[in-house]
C-alpha cells in the first residue's frame with residue numbers, strides 16, 4: 001500500500017483554520033431517527049453559538065431539509081458542489097432561527113452511486129476547516145451511501161431504537177465502522193411504560209449488546225412527529241422535555257456536561273395529572 | 279407459473295416493510311394460500327427475527343445463487359403455519375453479492391411452487407432495491423403519514439412506474455387522534471398526494487412492537503386487535519371489495535406539496 005501523504009493546501013485567507021469535528025449519524029436500520037437526531041443535535045449545538053454544518057448524505061431520498069423546514073430555500077446540493085457547478089457558499093443554506101447553522105442538502109434526483117467517496121471525504125475535510133461541527137446524516141442500509149457518509153467522519157453516533165432488529169443492525173454497523181472511530185450511542189423512541197411491562201427492551205438491554213458510551217436517551221413522543229412534519233426542530237423549543245434531552249446531548253458532545261445520562265422513567269400518576277412538563 | 283410476486287417497498291426506512299411482509303404473509307397462509315417470503319435485505323436481515331425463525335437458518339439466498347445448496351434446502355418452513363416458508367437473506371454479505379437477473383430467477387423459481395411470493399425490500403433505492411423489484415410482478419408501497427416518508431414514497435413510485443409495475447399503497451402507523459387534531463396527515467391526504475390506489479390502513483399500535491420483539495406474527499396471537507386489519511388487506515389482495523375504515527380530517531401540509539385540500 002502507498003503511504004498517504006497529506007498535501008496541505010495553501011491557505012487562501014488570513015483567517016486561522018479550524019479543525020472542527022466530523023460526526024456521522026448512522027444506524028443500519030431505517031427510520032430509527034437519524035435525520036431527526038441530526039437536525040435536533042445540530043440545532044442544539046448551534047444554539048450555543050458553535051458553528052455547525054449539517055450534511056445530508058441521503059442522495060436520492062433527502063429528508064433533512066424537510067425536518068429543518070428549509071426545503072423551499074434549497075437551490076443547490078452536494079453533487080452540484082462536487083461536480084464544480086457551484087461553490088460551496090452557493091450551496092450552503094443558512095438557518096434563519098439559528099444563524100450559526102448551515103445545511104448542505106443532498107441531490108434529490110440523483111443516485112448514491114454518482115457520489116465519489118474520496119471526493120465526498122475531501123468535501124467533509126474542507127468543511128472541518130470552516131465549522132466547529134460537521135454532522136453527517138447517513139442513509140439507511142450499508143451500501144454505497146453508507147460508505148460515502150462515513151468516509152470523512154472520525155466520530156460516529158449510532159441511533160438505535162429499543163427493538164431487536166434495530167439492535168442487530170446497529171451491531172453490524174458498529175463492526176463496519178471499525179476501530180478508528182470514536183463511536184457513541186443514542187437510544188431513541190424509548191417508551192418507559194412498555195419497558196416496565198416487559199414489552200420493550202430497556203436501555204440496559206440494548207447497551208448490554210452494543211456496549212457503547214451512552215450519549216443520551218430520547219423518549220417516544222408525539223411532539224417529535226409533529227415537529228418533523230412542521231420543520232421546526234423540538235430542540236429549539238425551550239418548553240419541550242424532548243428538546244431538553246437533545247440539548248443535553250449537545251452538551252455532552254461539546255463536553256460541557258459529563259456523567260451518566262438520565263434515562264427517562266415512567267411518569268407517576270401525580271405527574272400525569274398535574275405536571276406534564278418537567 | 280401462476281404465483282403473484284409482490285414486492286413491499288418504501289424508499290424511507292423503518293416504515294414497516296418487514297412487519298407488513300411477515301403479517302400479511304402469515305395471514306395469506308392462514309387463509310389457505312401457499313406463501314413464500316423472501317428477505318431481500320442482504321447484510322441487514324430482519325424478517326427472520328420478526329417471524330422468530332432466526333435460530334433455524336441453515337442456508338440463505340446468496341448460497342442458493344452461488345449453487346452451494348438447493349433452493350428448497352434454504353427454505354425454512356414455519357412451524358405454526360404449514361403453508362408459510364421463508365427464504366432468508368445472508369447476514370455477512372453485501373447486496374452486490376447477487377445480480378438483478380439472479381434475484382429475478384430465484385423469485386421465478388419460487389413462483390412455481392407457491393401462490394404468493396412476498397419480497398421484503400431494503401430501505402433506499404440502491405442495489406438492494408433494484409434486486410428486490412427485479413422479479414416482482416406487482417408492488418405494495420408502504421408509507422407512514424409523515425412528510426418525509428411520503429416524499430420518499432413518491433420517488434419510489436416514480437421508479438416503479440418506469441418499470442411498469444402495478445402498485446398499491448399501505449398507510450402504516452396511522453394515529454387517528456393526531457389526524458383529528460391536525461397534527462398528522464389523513465389517509466386521503468396521502469393517497470391524493472401520491473395519487474395511488476389504497477390497499478390498506480394499519481393503525482399505530484404497541485402490539486406490533488411487542489410482536490416483532492417476540493418473533494410472533496400478530497396474526498397468530500389470539501387476542502389481537504390488528505389481526506382483522508391484516509385480514510382485510512389479505513382479502514383485498516385476493517380481489518374482494520372490502521370497505522375502508524375512514525378517519526376523515528383536514529390537512530395543513532400544503533407547505534410541502536402545494537396541495538389545496
Ligand SMILES: Nc1ncnc2c1ncn2[C@@H]1O[C@H](COP(=O)(O)OP(=O)(O)OP(=O)(O)O)[C@@H](O)[C@H]1O
Pocket residue numbers: 027029030031032033034035036037058063138139140188189190218219220221222224225226228229289290291292401424426
Ligand atoms: N423520539 C421520537 N418519538 C416519536 N417519533 C419519532 C422519534 N424520533 C423519530 N420519530 C419519527 O420517526 C420517523 C423517522 O425518523 P427519521 O426520519 O429521523 O429516521 P431516519 O433514521 O433518518 O430514517 P431513514 O432511515 O429513512 O433515513 C420520523 O418521521 C419521526 O417523526
Ligand SMILES: Nc1ncnc2c1ncn2[C@@H]1O[C@H](COP(=O)(O)OP(=O)(O)OP(=O)(O)O)[C@@H](O)[C@H]1O
Pocket residue numbers: 028029030031140163165288290291292293294295296297298319324399400401450451452480481482483484486487488490
Ligand atoms: N403499525 C405499527 N404500529 C406500531 N409500531 C410499528 C407499526 N409498524 C411497524 N412498527 C414498528 O416500526 C419498526 C420498524 O418496522 P419494520 O422493521 O417493519 O420497518 P422496515 O420498513 O422493514 O425497516 P427497514 O427499512 O430498516 O427495513 C418495527 O420494529 C415495529 O416495531
Ligand SMILES: [Mg+2]
Pocket residue numbers: 034035036058063137138139140
Ligand atoms: Mg433519514
Ligand SMILES: [Mg+2]
Pocket residue numbers: 295296297319324398399400
Ligand atoms: Mg425491513
